[in-house]
Amino acid sequence: MIRITIIGSGNVAQHLIKAFTKSELVEIVQVYSRKKETLSSLIEFDKITSDFEELLESDLYIIAVSDKAIADVSKQLPFQNRIVVHTSGAASLDVLDAKNRKGVFYPLQTFSKNKEIDFSIIPLCLEAENTFDFRVLETVAKSISNAVFAINSDQRKALHVAAVFVNNFTNHLYQIGQEICTEHKVPFEILKPLIQETAEKINTLNPVDAQTGPAKRNDSVTIESHLAYLNNENQKNIYKLLTQSIQDDRQAL
Structure with a gap:
């Protein structure tokens, strides 16, 4: 089972939490949110942290925040050489801090908090710096979607x-x-x-x-x-x- 941490509490983060909660191949170890109560209805409260220093070890960290916040959030992560991805359609791979292995996990869909969505049909566009990390992303993506694509930053x-x-x-x-x-x-x-x-x-x-x-x-x-x-x-x-x-x-x- 692949252990993941989701960083963010907006529309994308919330839909990812719902999707991964249903997956048998993925375990949500932890979720980061500045306001814990925002996610308390979606996941156990003890899995939510508002302190980067409290982040537990995972196989994959998914940053689901606004584009302008990605760089700052990735710099604050208190570890190195782990797989860290963002969910942006517009931001490049290079916006992520170089201390970790970088990737992209982009769900191409419009998300609203109060609108339920079938994640199995959502295209997931993946990018990674090496084959091993891409395979991890691919396994995670295929656990929630039937439409997974290798897409580079320009595409x-x-x-x-x-x-x-x-x-x-x-x-x-x-x-x-x-x-x-x-x-x-x-x-x-x-x-x-x-x-x-x-x-x-x-x-x-x-x-x-x-x-x-x-x-x-x-x-x-x-x-x-x-x-x-x-x-x-x-x-x-x-x-x-x-x-x-x-x-x-x-x-x-």
Whole structure:
């Protein structure tokens, strides 16, 4: 059994705790949190510490904190030559302190504390400095997920940028859609089947082939009508930018 310590108490840390608690190949030795009570509902209280000097020996230490805190946390670890990884999609391997063996354990998913998630389908992107450490990470990853990938720092950054487009930006467009509906007293729920169908299409179609709408058809009458209807200048600018992007792609094909 592989013994692990999780450092952090945010969304990623909490979901990892839940996932590893169910694994038969991994034992959570300890969890670090500045406020012990934050994690008291997820793991035995005596396994939680708020003091780096109290960290017990483990086979793997997973730093699940904000990107800006990774370097500082890794410097504070009171040991050397152990496997220490972070969970960031954007931070490089080199952000970790060199006194320990470095790696990355990046779950590519959006996490919310109160939203349960099936970890078995979450892609886990792994990176390590040597084969032995990678095998440890791979064993740990496969104990909770069926989608495990070897991804280097540059590839991970590409994935993270792509994820911002397909997740964060898309969700912001949902917000704009909801604002337009609210402004005109239309239930946003009417759009939800369309949102669902759009997301499900990419399971069987390439996104380029799944594209529909007035920009794809070069329907200038509808496009101008939409722009005239919108009252918000920010919404108009986004509409114009995305319309132009779709049309540019159409012309490139």
